[in-house]
Structure formats: C-alpha cells, structure tokens
Amino acid sequence: MAGLVNGVFRPKVSKYLRQLIKHVQETEGEDSGAYKALVNQYVYSEKEEEKHEEVNLKHYEAIVEEDDSKGLPKGIERLYRRQLVIDITMVCAAHCRYCLRAYYDTSQLKKSDIDRIVEYCAKDINLKEVLVTGGDPFMVPNLLKYLITTLVEKAPNIKVVRIGTRVPVQEPKMLNDEMFSFLKNYSKSLMIEVAIQINHPIELQPVTLEILRKLQDSGVRIYSQNVLLKDVNDDIDTLITLYDELRYLGIEAHYLFHSIPMKGTNHLRTSVAKGLKLIKQLTSSGMISGRVKPTYALMTYIGKVTLYDGTILKKDDSGYLHIKTNYRVSDRQIWNETYQLPKDQAYEDEDGFIIAKYLDGDDHTHIAVNLIDGDK
Template identity: 45%
Template sequence: MSQLLPEKITPFLRERLSDLKSSEGPESRAYLGLALQYCKSEEEGAVANEHSLKHYEAGVEVHNEECILPGLERLYRKTLVIEPTLVCLAHCRYCLRSNYAKHTLSEKQLIEVAKYCGHPSNRDILNEVLITGGDPLIFPQRLEVLLNALIEYAPNIKIARIASRIPGQDPARIDQSVQNLFSNKPSLRFELATQINHPVEFFPEVEAAFKRISDCGVKVYSQNVLLKGVNDNIETLVELYNKMRQNNIESHYLFHCIPMVGIHHLRTSVTRGLQLVKELVCSGKISGRAKPMFAAMSDIGKITFYEGVVVEKKDNKILLQSNYRYDERRMWNGSWQLPATAEVDERGYLRVWYDDAC
C-alpha cells in the first residue's frame, strides 16, 4: 500500500496540520487526530496479518458500444455504486480503494451509465445511486452531466447519494458550481455522505462549507471509521458525535477499520470497538438521534454488529453472519463471485471470515 498510495495532502490541510503542531504539539490528541489520517507512516510497511488489497470485488459488467464501463459496483438490491473518478484531493491512509486501478469516466460513459440504470432489467428494482470514488465533487461539471442523464434516462432513480470529503479537505471548493448541482432537479432527493473521524476537523471553514451544502436542501450524513490513535477513546467519540449534530450532520455507520495491507497500525480489535460503541450509545452521553451503527466492511458487504452476527472466532479471524442471500446477490449482479473468505449457510445466507486486529 505504501508504494501504491503516495502521500497527498491539500494546502488547506497542511496549513491546519502546521497550526495544530505548533499550538497543541506533535504528540497531542488534536494533531494526531488529523495527522494519522493523512500523513504517511513508516508503519504502513510493517509485516502484519492483513493480506487483502481490496475491500470487496463487486464490479458490474456493463458494456457500451466500445468497451466494458469501469467504475460500477453492486452489492445491494436497490443501489448501484457509481465511481465517476478514483481521483481524490487528499489520500486517506486507510483508504479502501487505494489499490484500485485509477479511472475517470468521460461524459459519454456517464450517459451510458445512466442508460444502464434506466434499462428495463433495472427499472423495477434500482431506485438509488451512490456516486463515490475517488471524489466526484472534484469534477462538478461532469457530475452535472451524470445527474441530468439520470433524470432523462433513469426516472426510476429517486435518490442520489454523493460521497465526498472535499468539505473537510478543501472547503473553498464548495462554491456556487457545487451548489448548483442540487438546483432544479426536483425528481431527485440529494444526500451527501462524508467522513469526519475527529472533532478537530470541524474548522470554521469546514463548518461553513457544510452549511452551504445543507442550505441547498441536501441531507448530510457521516460514515466514520474507528481508527487507533485518532478516535479510539470515548471522550473523542462523544465530542465527535456532538459536533456532528451541531453541524446538522447525521450519524450513519461507525466502521471497524478494514483489514487491508498497510493499515494494521490504525486498526483496533472488534472487541474494543464493541466496548466503545456500547459506552457511546448506552450511557446517555450523546443524544439518541446521534447514535451510529457499528459495522464491518467485509468481503461480502457491510455487516452491522447485532446479536448472532459473530458466529465463531478462530486464529484472529471472526466468522460473521449476514442476511444477504447468495441467490439474490447473483440475481442482481451476475458478475459477482463468492469470495474465498465467504460461505453459504444451510439457509442460503452468506457468511464471511473477517480479519480481526489485536
């Protein structure tokens, strides 16, 4: 991973890192809360148990006149993942797509994607798209093409979720061109998925950027990641979720850090995660309206930790039970293959072995 993912930090973040280092100190919780997310570490090259290079394989084979369209994934019945680009403004060190082949779809390809969404085989099932990457807000004009094409060719798509960390990485980019994306499209409900892992990230400029998005009528929510040294203590998590609510950002998942090569030093154990979440959501320390769901990003998709999810533990691996049916998964994604880490139980539901951390 350290060879494939060079350090990339925006000028805005570099300035804030420098300010925090000077004012709070290089070992402070505030500085490390940001630095560990973006600054390259020698620990990325350490030998560890994790061997995966991707978080899952869910590509959908969609052909246009010239070739197979890249950047489409489907694990869930009603939602298609669209990756217009895999370019980001900054590189998160725990990135789940750090080892994916880079691409940026042309306007013509984006129109073909919209036509696929509206194809008769999808029209009665597919009603939502998650536009992610990379960061799709890097190219707002190209994103506008995709959204207009969805309206024209795929009226079945009612919800467009756009995933972006730009508000926290370069808030000045949330300008009129981005705000215009959400205008004059009454047939689409817009939601913006972001990721904020430490309360220190709520700089005044960042708060203002999120307000500009919210003022457009966009629902903003955050899918956070539990990261060792960043937010793996109850005080930081309480402050984080309170800050999110103050900024009109809804909580969604709190992810256990994925088991991928190069990020072992950022992973807590699942047991530690469960302890923290229990204290966070069952203590009255945050509002019930701000509680996240603790989940694993497994090879077969997201699995939220409820009773009965952990089936077995063996050699630092955990067998997780899902409610995904194998036959249904194959029905809406014919390209999908059962991963080597997964199995089908006697009822036809998928289970998956997941690498824990110490």
Template identity: 45%
Template sequence: MAGAKNGVFAEKISPYLRRKREEAGEPLPFLDLQYVIDPAETAGRTFEVARHYESEMHPVFEGRRLRGVEKLYRRTLLVEPTTICAAHCRWCIRGQYDTLTLSREDLELIARYCGTAPENRDVREVLVTGGDPLVLVDRIEWLLDALEEHAPQVETVRIATRVPLQDPRRVDARMQRALRRRSAFRIEIATHINHKGELFPEVRDAYAALRETGARLYDQTVLLRGLNDTLDTLVELFDELRSMDIEAHYLFHCVPIRGMNHHRTSVAEGLELHRRLGASGLVSGRVRPHFTLMTDVGKVPLYEGSIIGRDENDRLLIRTGYRYAERAAWVPGWRLPDTAHVDDDGFLRVWYLDAAGGKAGS
C-alpha cells in the same frame, strides 16, 4: 483515491490541510494520523487485502463495456466518476484502485444502463463515490443530469465526499448549482468526519453551503486507533455533528487493508465503545450510529449473535443477512469470495480479519 505505485499508497496532503498544520505550529494528531505516511504501513499480515470487497461490474451495454460501476445490493448501483481525491486518507479502502476518470459519454451511458438494463429494475438509489466525485464538479453535474433524464426509477442519489474537510474552498456557487434540487430524486451527501478537530470554521461553512442546496447530510465515522477510540472523543464528535444537522449513520471498523493494522482497534473494542455510546446516557440515542464492518460480501452492522466463530489467525466468522441466491440475481456474474460460504439456510457467512491480538466480542 487511487494513488498506489508499486504497491505503495502515495502520500497526498491538500494545500489547505498543509496550511492548517503549519498555522498550528505544533503537531495536529487528528490530521497527521489520517494523512501522513507511517513506516508501520510496510508491515503486512496474512489475510490483509489490497482492496475492500470486490464488487466491480463490467457489463456490456449498447455494445460497450461499462467502466466505473459497482454493485452489491439489490436497490443500489455504485458509480465512480473519478478515482482522484483532494488528499489521501491513509486508511482508505480504495487506495489501490487504478486511476480512472470517466467522460461525459461514459456517464450518460451508465445512466441509460441504470434506467433500462433488466438487472437494474429494482435499483432505487445511486451511490456516487470514487475517489471523490466533488473534486470534478462537471462530472457530478453530467451524471445527475443524465440520471434525471434516463433513470426515472431512481429516488435517491447519494454522493460520498471529504472535499469539505480537505479543500473547503471547492464548495462554491458552481458546486451548489451542480447539486441543485432535482425533480426526479433527492440528493444525500455522505461524509467521513472522524474527529471534532477537523471542523475548522472554513469546514463548517462548507457543510453549511452543502445544506443550502437542500441535500441531506450524513456521516460515516471510521474508528481509528489513537484518533477517536475513546468514549469522550466520540461523544464530542457526535454531539457536534448533531449541532451541524449531520446524521451520524455509521461507525465503521477500520478495514483490514494491507499495512493498516496500526490504525485498527479490535472489533471487541469497537463494540464496547458502541455499547457505551448507547447505554451511558452521555449522548442522545438520536446520534448513535450503527457499528459496522465492511466485509468481503458487503457492509454488516453487528448485532447480538453476529460473530459466531474465531480462528487461530484472528479472523472472525460473521453471520450476515445476505442470501446467496438473491445476491446472484442482483449482480450478474458475482462470485462468492474465498472468505465466504453459504450456510444451510442460504445465508452468507464471511471471515473478517480482526486487529492483531483482538478479542472476539459478541
């Protein structure tokens, strides 16, 4: 997902998406709003960030400094084989990352680190993201092979991708072989489907091909102003996901990345949509996702009492379930960000920038 130059996130629209826009003969807002650069991106706000939470690690293992590794949670190690994507989502949380692609040697070293380093003794999941790991299928196969050999404690490997939406032809027999069933762990595939209109026939076929590998598919929809911020749009989307056997896992509030305020609803609007999804009878409770913020200390699903304050800069104070002492033990070298503090019970509280003019919610 890297593609920033001089602080500007480059526009990148895959040939497949360009063809779909041309074939339509009219604007397709569900694509344009996600991929076409907007002049509003030049407008910044105080407390917006160039990147989401900082969780990179640079451990030295077997005499080498590792690249492409992040960690925030006790059970999960994050690996980035590449920061390249087939297209650039304008709301991307990793648009300011440096361009990086790991070698086979790099990935095998990470697998050994995952399996043997003392700080990873509780790791049971590996989340493979980037960029988009399915853009370079050889890397994902090298990593899966290495994890199977060197990290026997890993039970689940999750792979985050938008390739089926952005370039579905890539989901071919070669990719299916790379994602084949493994003896040591199961594979889950995470995707961001934000609007029913994205589900062209080729896209549906690509997701079906991924399911044929035996992988479990789940979705992390990003709530975006003007795209999917109505109840009817979300009901249509989550019904369709269920019909495709894709679990609706998260409804993410759009992260306060620099220049992205025009994409963001208020947190209160997101909470109200989430409440109506669960309490309207319009959809089954089986398809209701968790409404979640990506804060500077990690993901925080919102529950009653999660929001405990608001300041004059539209920042919300969020109570989390993360303990500082545990985080410090899980992630050697982790530092408390300036936006967070530890409460009297040892839990982290963190400030989160709401959309401009938003209301607090609860």
C-alpha cells in the same frame, strides 16, 4: 485517490490540510489528540511497510466489469437490490492512509460511460438510488453534474443520489457557488444526499462549517460515516464530542465503520471488540442524543454487515472473525448475474446464508462470549 509509488500508496496532503496540521502543531502541540488525529489520517508512516496479516488490495470484489455480452457498464459496483455504487473517479484531494481503495487503478469515467450507466439504471425498476463515490466526485464537478442531469432526464426510477466526499475537510474551497446553485436546482427533482466522513472534531474548522451550511442551504441532506481509527478517535470522550457536534450541525450519524483489513493499515486498526465496547458506551449510556447514534458495521468482502447479537460466530486460529449475514448468493445474482462469492473470503451456511471472513485488528481486546454464541 488511488496511486502507487514503488508499491507504496502515494502520500498526498492538500494545501489546506498542511496548513491545518501546522496550525494545530503550533497551538496544541504534537502530543495533542487533535494533532495525532490529523497526522495519523494523512501523513505517511513507515509502519505502512511492515509485514502484517493485512494484505488485501481491494475492500471487496463487486465491480461489474464491462461485458458487451451482458450489456453491463464499467464503473459500477452492485451488491444491493435498490442501490448502485458508481465509481466516477479515483482522484481525491488528499490520501487517507486507511483508504479502502488505495490500491485501485487510477481511473475516471467518460461521459459515454455515464450514458451506459444511466441506461442500465433506467432498465432496472428495482434500482431507486445511486451512491456516487470513487475517489471524490467533487474533484470532477462537470462529470458529476452530467451524471445527475442525465439521471433526471433518462432514469426517473432513481429517486436518491448520494455523493460520498471528504472535500469539505480536505480542501473545502473547492466547493463553489456554481456547484451550490446546481445542487439547489436539482434537489427539486430528486433527493440529494452528501455523505461526509468526519473522524475527529478537529476537522470541523470554520471554513468546513461554512461549506456544510451552504450544502444544507442548497437543499442537500448531509449524513456522516466515520471510521474507527487507532490514536484518532478510539476513545469515548472523542466520540462523544464528535457526535455532539454532528448533532448540533444537523448532520445525521450513519455508520461507524471498523477500519478494514487493507495492506499497510495494521497500525490504524483496533480490534472489532474494542469497537463493540465503544459503541455500547456511546449508544446505551445516555451520553449523547438518541437522534445521533451511529450503527457499528464491518465492510466485508461481501458488503456491509451490521453487528448484532449472534452475528460473530467464531474467531479462527488465523485471526479471522466469521460473520453471519442475511445475504444469499442466489438473491445477489437476481440483480447482478455476474456476482460470484469470493471463495477465500466467504462461504455459505446450511441455510444458504453467506458467512463472511473478516480479519480482526489486534489490540488485545477479546470478543465477548455472548456475541460469539448469541444464538445458542
């Protein structure tokens, strides 16, 4: 996934996606929403090199670096008590232009790294689940299998393994019967969930639907995390169609993320307020099934924050929203003693709760007063 060429996030479009883009171009035209949705997600744009306020190279600073004095393994991110993120590889089948890890170093864990991570998991009874991501874990199937088998053998406290992937929509045939058989076997020992990111209905092609069905037949639960992207899915009709289709496929809607402030992504970011308007239309108007309503959230430097009344405290003169959370530094340090608050991206209020600073997108949509002053 990660990879820079002359300081620019390297374009990478899989063979499958190139064929799909060409097909949609020929059948629906370049002015169609489907064509724009694919091109804007995957095709490099010169707009990425324009100077904007989005300058971050990482989405948050939670990586636990290898530290022999504390016995912490590399390749993990620890923000939450019961869940651990494992960055197993930084390779993907294609490069999403809004990627939150575009500027990470290209890397991949070794089996010895996996052994240390599993040992760490086994020693912490608070840990109940791991999220395997990167990059795309299905790009390194043997390493993924080794991780799962070792967790089952040596860390029985881990009850859930979640796998984040876009392979089913980027290069679906990479998932084969050998992997389906493996997942079916190990789904008897723990709960295996696959997080599939589908941002537009055009991505639900027949070959992708077949892969999703085979995953479900393997005992895997599938849920979807979507990113709100300008000129991809930032209109209510597209979102309604998308969540209807997910419902019919038996895929649980999880988060609808606002597109994070990463370098080169300004042209793809809506305002947070526009997302609030859309999520209200989507979830509070009877337009979709109540069983498939997503949660609108921000990926801040100190972790995910779901937006509720009173969460947005203010918007400062630099365009940053100040987001009230229920996280405390002292709590974080109980399960991750290396954790330090990123001082330029967050601060603590008088009660010790973390206030995250989050750069807003700009589409001239204003934050509603009652959301800023909801607790007054």
